[in-house]
Amino acid sequence: MSLKKEAISGSEVDEKLAALMTNSNAIRAIASAVEGTLGPKGLDTMLVDKFGDVVITNDGVTILTMMEANHPAARMLINIAKAQQEEIGDGTTTATVMAGALVSAGFEQVAKGVPVARVIEGLRVGLKRALEAMSEQARPVVGLGDPAVRQVALIAGRDHGDIADLVVRAAVLIGEDKFKDPTFKFSDTIVAEEGAENQVFMGVIINKERMNRQMPKELDRVKVLVIDDALEPEEIDDEALGTEAGFSRYLQLQTEFKENIDKIAGLGVGLVLADRGVDDAAEEILADSGIMVVQRVANKELRKASELTGARMIKRTGLKKAVDELEKYLGYADKVSSDEKLEQVWVMGGKGKPMATVLVGAATSEVVGERERIAKDAASSVQSAIKGGVVPGGGSMELAVAREVEKVREGIRGMAAYGVDCVVDALKRPMAQIVANAGFNPLEKLGDVIAAQVETGKHSLAVDCDSGQVADMYELGVVDPANVKIHALKAAGEVAEAILRIDTIIKKREEKDMHNKDIVSQ
Incomplete structure (x- = not known):
């Protein structure tokens, strides 16, 4: 999707607003590309490349990262979405939609004559109160058996019950303590x-x-050696090999290497995982010794196996160590099996840290990627919920927070109040889009929900997208991780302020041209 500046008469917009206008249009275009996927009735997007290859997805970050976007402001928004995905693992569509709403509302206020500085001042005040209110509404998750855990997985997993069940089972196997590890990413367990x-x-x-x-093909109760290196003799360059000393050194290294391979066999190792290639002679010796060898293992998988089995990764030069020293580097696995159909090796159980794998099946190659994205979103949302609790979904929480922000506006004097209005508009946008995607009138339904929330005092009321009636999201089991919502609004506020602050767009000279000019001047 290419983004082009919309043609507009110079009499319609002050020339000083040209940069803000073109940036706002670019942001709107990006937001419109993903807003149709929001909510339970959201539809899919088809991405087509120049060769005709197609990706059909409902995943916001996938759409954003795969789409063609040439405008610099558009790329800023896409980078914010990537950061949201990297930090939280979900909520990219919500962040994008709210960023689009903030920028659009901000541009409208500036076009009416409100100074940009005042709009930004109001944005900061409104966002600060909104983020506080969101944190106040979070409900903690009480253990992995809390029903909210499965509901989070189900909502983030787009109502795929089989995937939600897999994710919850994996979470229980891993244990709550693992989720407190800041380096652990639950989504990495998905295959x-x-x-x-x-x-x-x-x-x-x-x-x-x-x-x-x-x-x-299969091994039970085996020792595991993980080599973060090639299992090959150390190399000697051709020039050195041409000398007598070099050739002598080459023979010595070959002898040492064979001794090291014999040492591995003598240790009773059953599985060898190598980061890079394995020498032919080593392959033959290890095969004769009944050892399974897997070469060129991805570094991430190598580290996972090391963590699971308790093995300490070693370089090939470390194989020179004494046998009793090498023993300390070995791990242990309960079972190892090779699946020829899937072209995989499974390492199960071990003496290291608990490590679960969620294997998601797909009927065809076309849906493998989408099933994996859905499962990863579910896993990321479960991890976020365990860490930061949950809030009611369906846009109910944002709408309730919008009313809290409106109270702040009442106490603000001057034009900064218009910036607060932008935050209120952005907070109403998720529910409005969810309702629109379900085929209902967003203005009518927002009015109904606001009246019901005020009347009952329940912040969890929103629209049931099946019936169109006002319903309690907690009772329906529609919940979202609080951290996803908080980070999405924070990210949207950051990109909106950055866009609104841009007054002029100037094309940079190419680095090559600048370098050539420097040479000429010298």
Whole structure:
């Protein structure tokens, strides 16, 4: 999707607003590309490349990262969405839609004559109160057995009950303590494969086959050696090899290497995982010894296997250590099996840290990627909910927070109040879009919900997208992680302020041209 500046008469907009106008149009275009996917009735987007390859998805960050966007403001918004995905793992569509609403509302106020500085001042006040109110509404999750955990997985998983169940089972297996580890990303446990059966197991999947069919296909209760290096003799450059000393050194290294391979076999190792290639001679010796060898393992998978089995990763030079020293580097796995159909090696159980894998099956290759994205969103949302609690979904919480922000506006004098209005408009946008995507009139339904929230004092009221009636989101099980909502609004506020502050757009000279000019001047 290409973004172009909309043609507009110079008499309609002051020339000073040209930069803000073109940036606002770009942001609106990006937001419009994903807003149709929001909510339970949101539709999919088809992305097509120049070769005709198609990706059909409902995932906001996938749409944003794959779409063609040439405008610099558009790329700013896409980068914010990427940051949201990296930090929280979900909520990119909400962040994008609210950023679009903030920028559009801000542009309208500036076009009416409100100074940009005053709009930004009001934005900051409104956002500060909104973020406080969101934090106040968060309900803690009481253990992994809390029903809210599955509901979060179900909502983020777009009502795929099988995926929600897999994610919850994996969370229980891993344990709540693991989720408190700041380096742990639950979404990394997700693997999707065509033709696989849905399952959760304590272990990791190596997306490589054993080196040859003569190696054992299955192993029980085995020692594991993880080599963060190539399992090959140390190299000598051709120039050195041409000398007598160099050739002598080459023979010595070959002898040492064979001794090291024999040492591995003598240690009773059953599985060897190598980061890079494995020498042919080493492959033959290890196969004859009944050892399964997997080469060129992705570094992330290597680290997971090391963590699961308790193995300490070692370089090839470390294999020179004494046998009793090498023993300390070995890990342990309960079971190792090679799946020739899926071209994978499964390492299950171990003496290290608990590590679960969620294997999501897909009927065809076309849906593998989407099933994986759905499962990763569900996993990320569950992790966020465990850390920061949940809030009612369906846009109910944002609407309730909008009323709190309106109270702040009453105490603000001057034009900064118009900036607060922008925040109020943005907070109403998620529910309005969810309702519109469900086929209802957003103005009518927002009015009904606001009246019901005021009358009952319940902040969890929104619209049931099936019936169109006002309903309690907590009672319907429609909940979202509080951290996802908080971070989405924070990200939207950051990009909106950055866009509103841009007064002039100037094309940079190419770095090559600048360098050439410097040479000429010298």
